[in-house]
Amino acid sequence: GKRLRPESLSVTFAGYDIADMARQPLGKLHTLFASYADGTDKELARLSKGHLEKAIVAQRIAEDLCGRLQVLLDLGLGYLTLERSTPTLSPGELQRLRLATQVRSNLFGVVYVLDEPSAGLHPADTEALLRALDRLKASGNSIFVVEHELEVIRHADWIVDVGPGAGEGGGQVLYSGPSEGLKKVAESKTRIFLFDDEPLSVGRRREPAGWLKLKGVSRNNLKNLDAEIPLGVLTSVTGISGSGKSTLISQVLVELVAEGLGHDLPPEEEEGDPLQRENAPRTQGRISGLEPLRRLVRVDQKPIGRTPRSNLATYTGLFDSVRKLFAATKSARARKYDAGYFSFNTGKGRCPNCEGEGFVMVELLFLPSVYSPCPVCSGTRYAAKTLEVRYRDKNIAEVLAMTVDEALAFFEEEATAHRILNVLNEVGLGYLRLGQPATELSGGEAQRIKLATELHRLSRGNTLYVLDEPTTGLHPSDVTRLVRQLERLVDAGNTVVVVEHDMQVVGVSDWVIDIGPGAGDEGGNIVVAGTPETVAASKRSKTAPYIRNTLNGTHSK
CATH class of the missing domain: 3.40.50.300 (P-loop containing nucleotide triphosphate hydrolases)
Known part of the structure; x- marks a missing residue:
């Protein structure tokens, strides 16, 4: 399974052929090359007696390898092997690999943008990440980090806090400046946790059953x-x-x-x-x-779904309750509309032009196809006759456009819908729209x-x-x-x-x-x-x- 011819595998270094070496963890490779890099290896000493120039080349290659490997070790990636395929790496591991290449690039005047680089990292690995970022900064670069990890935020020279809430409740820059100044911003939720020195409040520990x-x-x-x-x-x-x-x-x-x-x-x-x-x-x-x-x-x-037809409301079962409420209105009963008429996944009440997708594909000659809102339903997904049915002055498309927080107040008197919406709000999803596609x-x-x-x-x-x-x-x-x-x-x-x-x-x-x-x-x-x-x-x-x-x-x- 080494994928190479016997001639290639006959060449060894420190007893390893190239395939065996690719199977070693990066930490072990660093130890292997360290003695060659500092010139203390006996094999290198023997080589220098007859071929000094070869020994010097070998030592310089080993030094460069150790330098590259040390950055990867500092970023907590010493357990990976050289032959590890990239699709099997987590997003955090991939991001740190890319960061390692930049640390060794010796570039300056570059703006680096990192989106939650500490995601999936143990606090000890986060400290190593901060050391790597400090090296980039010391080389004359600027680093912008989107982050929730408090230790990374405390390490920053400048903080931009956006809020105060999520979704439509956010979008404002609450503060921009050194970290100490954030203490005075009452609206900031980050401030509460960043400067909290109180011991963790812990209730009674449960006993295993x-x-x-x-x-x-x-x-x-x-x-x-x-x-x-x-x-x-x-x-x-x-x-x-x-x-x-x-x-x-x-x-x-x-x-x-x-x-x-x-x-x-x-x-x-x-x-x-x-x-x-x-x-x-x-x-x-x-x-x-x-x-x-x-x-x-x-x-x-x-x-929760692979297509735009799946959304928060359909996955949680909320949509079933909402459709039944619309089907129970006087207008729906008069027209003999059942709950199926208010689903965009069936043919009864959905827009016949886009078939409930809300958008249509426009094929362009010699260019990739583009998607645009359906010209018949304007992206609502429903036929005009379905949208004529209203529940408390809202049609089904307007209800799906509500956020969880808005719907929580709107369905306050409907026990089933209110219970589901209340739980979604409690897990911090109040800003999501009910009809937001799963793909988003x-x-x-x-x-x-x-x-x-x-x-x-x-x-x-x-x-x-x-x-x-x-x-x-x-x-x-x-x-x-x-x-x-x-x-x-x-x-x-x-x-x-x-x-x-x-x-x-x-x-x-x-x-x-x-x-x-x-x-x-x-x-x-x-x-x-x-x-x-x-x-x-x-x-x-x-x-x-x-x-x-x-x-x-x-x-x-």
């Missing part, structure tokens, strides 16, 4: 691992980027629980070579303690819509919820709201397990499992498990100091 026991688990960097996950509590799984958290929870735990409960998991939609996907690692291990569980729900950041939603928004859909069906209990970094892309004020909803799930008799880097979530969890101690081959072990206070006291955990700072209300320096 039972345990899921994983035995002999092997996958990726997990080797014959045993783990225990408590039931009936909120558990955070922590560890530096690449330590094996997502492998343990989002892959191993989900697959073993689904198998034990007899659930069929939807196939993972992954990019990359189909042959590589077929040879992807399979989970090995067994699980016990499933008796109290009835359901498994994986709340991930995958889209971010991964974080899709995840919170899925969470809200579960929350308004709260009566079930005995369910295991698995969330992988649910706080990605969230402002600290939204994190607070999210935590309240997760606690509601636990209080209703469910188990919630989150893979998380946000110490605000970790600090209020009932149980913490720290994976590590390093990334890649240096990780894959449980370093410490217990309450946040227990983990914070650990000497071996790289997460411990950050949990300690959060619990005590101090900032990492």
